[in-house]
Amino acid sequence: MASGEESDDTANTPSSPKNIYKDPDDGRQRFLLELEFVQCLANPTYIHYLAQNRYFEDEAFIGYLKYLQYWQRPEYTKFIMYPHCLFFLELLQNSNFRNAMAHPGNKELAHRQQFFFWKNYRNNRLKHILARPLPEPVAAPPAPAPPLAPVPPVPATTIAVTASPAPALSPMQFSIPPGSALAKNDMRNSGVDRRKRKKEV
Numbered sequence: 001m002a003s004g005e006e007s008d009d010t011a012n013t014p015s016s017p018k019n020i021y022k023d024p025d026d027g028r029q030r031f032l033l034e035l036e037f038v039q040c041l042a043n044p045t046y047i048h049y050l051a052q053n054r055y056f057e058d059e060a061f062i063g064y065l066k067y068l069q070y071w072q073r074p075e076y077t078k079f080i081m082y083p084h085c086l087f088f089l090e091l092l093q094n095s096n097f098r099n100a101m102a103h104p105g106n107k108e109l110a111h112r113q114q115f116f117f118w119k120n121y122r123n124n125r126l127k128h129i130l131a132r133p134l135p136e137p138v139a140a141p142p143a144p145a146p147p148l149a150p151v152p153p154v155p156a157t158t159i160a161v162t163a164s165p166a167p168a169l170s171p172m173q174f175s176i177p178p179g180s181a182l183a184k185n186d187m188r189n190s191g192v193d194r195r196k197r198k199k200e201v
Helices: 002-012 028-040 044-052 059-072 084-091 095-100 104-130 187-200
Strands: none
8 A cells, every 4th residue: 555655646746757857838928028138138227127127136036037048059149139138148147237237327338339330330331341451362473475576667658657547526516506596495584474475565
């Protein structure tokens, strides 16, 4: 009888394989919740909120922040839309930074620096990309040319002297010459003439 009770107790212990918890959705919900929380860390105002509400004084929460560092691995970073969150997650491992973010002035400073980074990011990247000139290709030395046969001298009587060619006309020279019979179409003056004619009649 005692052996039957022992077998029942072993079946109900937490270490029994029958009682292992398994996510119904294979961890998808947990993955999405952790992804959302990590990306919230890109906002200095949210970090300030956590510091003001003393989350950073809880050892369990600090352990959770250490656990979340797996998001810095390449197979997880591809899901991150706000990469600043990884930078702030790294800073949150430091207790000095966690304490400093409780002050509103430090929150504003972090927010301002983040804004300036976004504002100048494109220009800074272009400076780094375009500042370096492209390497010039190394030209191979030219092959030696075969010796040319000597050219016989030409008598001076056969050389013709030509006159210098006439200069090419500019596009402005093709316009209407001054004093031509073609009337200029000026809309401003035509309206004035009509009004004068009406008054005269």
